[in-house]
Amino acid sequence: MRTLITTQLLPLLLLLLQPPQFQRAFKYYDLSDTEAEEFEDYLEELFATGPTKPPTKEDFQKTVIIQPGRPLSDPEYCNDEIKMKNVHNRLYCRKEHFFLQVAYEKVQKICHNIYVPCKNGVKKCHRSKKLIEGVYCNLTAGVKMSYCEYESFYRQGYALITCRWQNDIQEIIPDHVNDLQVISD
Template structure:
């Protein structure tokens, strides 16, 4: 617990302060120009009444890619990582979230695959050709970020992701993880044959 408090002191302080106090803190801080700009953008996004900004390459890398040194089967994975990686929607708990154990380059390549239906049936997702391990976080209680409690589920399957163009870096980037399609038959509890030997076409 002490490590969490010391490593995430700034975000915790920011959550407790009002917007006016943010300005006072910001004016007297020793942040670099880059950090100052990021901090201003964060505040603008947090207190804006307009649509949420699309995630950038940096936020996707930080909030979706799993820590390679931490076991994905850890029952506290989601609660710890959601707090450490500051995953929220304007301080509100996300109802679900995925962490993928893959490199950014591996996930970005999925954006080049053909469109397939997302879990809601809309054909705007891209599906990985290889199996990816990850953790599915399902919100069990809480509304605001400090009260978010998640249940963690290890998953291994084909990742469904949405992608978008990031203008400032002129790249197509992964935008959102829609699902990790598991390979286990619900009736028999076994892996499907095509999961072991995926079709070549």
């Protein structure tokens, strides 16, 4: 006697392996309509296979700029901040990340400085004229979010950033921190 599992094994496995689909009918109990819509957009972007949304000023401020108060030399700084600020690439751990303790407006001004080579040698970075304090996060364990573990390094140096044009606000904005160069004497 044959069962559905033995006769239709492959289609059943394919159904089980599909990513979860979130439907509009799903009720978000503690979210307003606006928050529920933003959450749905987030899930759609997270599981999308196409290109990602271009970076925005708000994204950079949320994931890179940090406020004074907590010691930058704290060994758990990166582990805590990366989880709190939800820093990842489609739920995968970033191999490295930088947090800068500086006003966003000062970082945006760096975009108008001349091009210098990035740490990978490509000449598309802008370098700050003044020293900036920050934290360098280096991935030591984990592949997916919530299992990411980072080693934290306090740095004071010149920020190397890439910049991009943001159409809706008609401004050039910081896109990515490539390095925080420590200049040795």
